[in-house]
Every structure is written in C-alpha cells, then in structure tokens.
Amino acid sequence: MGWLSFLDFLVEPTFINRRNAPRNLRISAKFMGWIVIVLFVLLLIVLSADLPSLLRIGSTGHPGILVLALIGWVLLELAHLLGLFGAWQMTRDDHSGRRLVIQVLALRVVFSLMYNIGRVNLASFVIQVVATLVLYYFVLISRFPDEAPQAAH
Numbered sequence: 001m002g003w004l005s006f007l008d009f010l011v012e013p014t015f016i017n018r019r020n021a022p023r024n025l026r027i028s029a030k031f032m033g034w035i036v037i038v039l040f041v042l043l044l045i046v047l048s049a050d051l052p053s054l055l056r057i058g059s060t061g062h063p064g065i066l067v068l069a070l071i072g073w074v075l076l077e078l079a080h081l082l083g084l085f086g087a088w089q090m091t092r093d094d095h096s097g098r099r100l101v102i103q104v105l106a107l108r109v110v111f112s113l114m115y116n117i118g119r120v121n122l123a124s125f126v127i128q129v130v131a132t133l134v135l136y137y138f139v140l141i142s143r144f145p146d147e148a149p150q151a152a153h
Contacts, residue, residue: 025141029098032142033090036101039135040080040087047076054119069118075111079104093144105136 054069083104089097109132116125 025138027138027142029090029142029144030093032139033087033097033101036087036090036135036139037084040083044077044080044084047073047080064120065118067118068114072111072113072115072118076108076115079108079111083108090142093146095144098139098142098144101139102136105132105139108132 051073054073055066083101086097086100086104090101091097109129112128112132113125116122116128
C-alpha cells in the first residue's frame with residue numbers, strides 16, 4: 001500500500017535486528033497472523049461495545065472532548081479492519097501482510113491517543129502503547145517459511 005509508505009522505516013527497523021532475534025522465539029508468521037486476527041476481532045468487539053458510553057461524553061458534565069473521541073473511535077475501527085486484512089494475508093504466507101500489520105500498529109498508537117485524549121483516559125493509553133509495542137516486536141520477528149533460518153549464535 002503506497003499511501004502508508006511513510007511508515008516503512010518500522011517494517012525493517014535499524015533498532016531491532018530481525019535476523020538475530022532470540023533463538024527461543026521462533027515464531028511462525030502464519031501463527032502470528034492468527035494471533036493478530038483474534039486480538040483485532042476482540043478489540044473491534046470491545047470498541048464497538050464502548051460506543052454508547054462514548055456518546056455520553058457530550059452530556060452531563062463529562063470532561064471529555066466528544067468530537068476528538070469520535071474521530072479516534074472511527075479511525076481505530078478502520079485501523080483494526082485494515083489490520084485484520086493484513087493478518088489474514090500473513091496467514092496466507094504473504095509478506096505484504098506483515099508490512100500492513102506493522103503499519104496499522106503504528107497508526108493504531110496515534111488513533112488511540114486521539115481516542116483516549118477525547119475520553120480523558122491517558123492511563124489506558126499507556127497500557128495500550130505497551131501492549132502494541134509487544135505485539136509489534138512479535139510480528140516483526142515472526143518468520144515466513146521462505147525466509148532464511150536464523151544464524152546460530
């Protein structure tokens with residue numbers, strides 16, 4: 001996807017050496033794709049169930065910013081749907097799926113910040129960033145069957 005190419009530096013980062021990941025973390029990209037599918041489906045369900053409480057922001061003295069929270073909510077839903085497509089591609093051994101999932105994880109952090117600022121809930125944002133970073137690392141070091149095996153240490 002050319003319109004997400006500005007996030008390509010996260011796909012082949014210089015700060016993580018994918019080739020020398022810990023040997024005991026041999027994760028199949030297909031397996032990681034299924035994990036991402038399950039997580040994103042759960043996140044879509046939870047986020048959709050949160051819509052009624054989100055709409056209360058504009059009423060009865062809630063300090064949140066309704067417009068910002070709604071924009072963040074919509075963008076998060078779209079990012080999760082796009083991430084589902086990328087994860088499905090990973091289960092089909094398509095390398096572009098990993099690229100798309102990594103790009104969606106980066107966008108998810110930005111959209112989550114918007115959503116949580118609108119809800120005045122920054123503690124939740126910190127937890128989401130940590131979970132996203134862990135997921136990013138595991139997606140990044142996952143291997144497709146046609147990729148070279150790791151070098152022996």
